[in-house]
Amino acid sequence: MKKGGLRWESHVVNVAIRPRKRQPEQATLSNDYLFFRVMQQKAALLPTLQRVLPELGIVKICQVVAQRHLKATWQSKELKLDIFAEDQAGNQFNVEMQVANEHNLIQRSLAYFAGMVNNQLDQGVKYRDLKPIYVIFFTRFDPLGYQHQFERCRIMAGEHQPDRLLNFIYLDVTAPIAQVNPALQRLCEFIETGKVAPNDPFILKLEQMQAKAKMNSEWRDEAMKINLREQDIEYRIERGIAQGIEQGVMQGTNKTTLKMIRAMKDDGLAKAQIVRLVAQSRQISEAEAQRYYQMAIAG
Template sequence: MGESFQKLNLTNAYLFAAAMQDEEICRNVLEIALNKRISRVKAHVEQVLFLDSEFKSVRFDVYASDEEEVSYDVEMQNDDTKNLPKRCRYYQAELDVTSLRPGEDYQQLKPGYIIFICSFDPFGKGRCQYVFEEYCKEADIPLGDETQKIFFNTNGTDTENVTPELLHLFEYLKQSTEEVAVRHQDEKILKIHERVKYLKRDRKLEAGYMTMEEYIHQEAERRAKLMAESMAESMAESMAESMAKSMAESMAESMAASRVAQNILALLEDLGTLPDQTKERIAKEQNEDVLSAWLKLAARADSIEEFQSKM
């Protein structure tokens, strides 16, 4: 089961994207990251469920533009997928296609930043940031296409050309607590923390996170089921194939039901103390439709009593 929503840090892509939808928070993060003044931004989040072979990754792209018509694509990255340079190329193409209208001259293309905030070192040099621009190899002449690809390493040790405020942001991203937020009394960090506290009280946002986590676990269990069925087929010589498949399906269904039951209990813990009898009833339930209905009810309920009366 994934980490509790209440304990998430801002390195979590889901929570980070939710916070960045607040345009003031988005502006503060960009100002700290780029060390420049930004008067105003418009931001929106485009969610793409991007699952790797082990179901570890979820991508939430944050797109923003400012009053100077500069475009920003920001993503929190926790898994080293080994493809970030090519993804930068693709994301820049996406920004360019959407910013140039039919018939407009190429000079109308907006300046663009592709920004990855990584919880690992993408290039293995220990730096806190890696900034890439297009240059001529022979004459060191800038191409002048007004694009930058920036990779931040929140665990970097080489702090050359890095502001203290950026290092504080890295601290807060990794440990989004009151203690870290107030440590250096940075006004922007404090504003970000107030927003994070507000988001963690949002029951709908928590339910969305748990639904996403449940989907990822279901996909993992589906893969486990396929593997179990494959094993059952190879064991067909020593036992009846139908019996082996039945066992695999039963195990997978039991695992899925147990996962949903855990999510229901986690939501209800926020509402108060749940009677043992109700806990036992939830834990023993195997019907997927019933568990799904209870999960939605737990996300909407305002009290244990309300949940019990409607379950």
């Protein structure tokens, strides 16, 4: 689709599968913590980017920063990029592993892109000299919510400019894309299942790097703390739902439901998730759950 000087390109393939949870000892690179610990190493990131974006001809990664923080002003929201990298041509990359579907992928992508653009301008770059930015999400769910697995969205600045300034790439590692890129398919399979392609040297190397990362005691302790924190959030959500059902039946009021919604919002859940959970727990329509959500926010 073309409008003005911009072009939006889309490439879609195949069906997604809902993600499964794994115990830490069974973790593959679909574990977001393990993913960024491995991908912060150039030996892992360079071949990964080459498989995701073969058309760029990337031969060297000049810098990699794990957990890069971007903040435009002291009042603005701080952005944390799992992996930030730049290649020999100045192309900039943000690479993320997103396990849970928080229904805000487009918004997050735009926020990360804006932060990376602002960071370039902070360095004195003129608008016309902005370098292309690639925001890449590996996911374990249907990326954009309409049952497709691979999505590549780009906006080109002008009909005659070859550089694609804004590039969003979404990859669901749970669904096959062999017909798009066999090498990328093998990478996605390894990320999701740990399956090793014996004739693929990079996947064999990636397996070794994954094993080494798991053996790092400092990383393992940090990963365990993150896992416990996530489990605590899940417990609070489940407890809130259970209490909401029990007290709602006993008291015949919506007070507990409103408290449950506020608690889930405080825990960082997206609006769509809260509405869905309320609808399921109260056995009501999502439209009615939406009404409860508005009441909770207004109160």
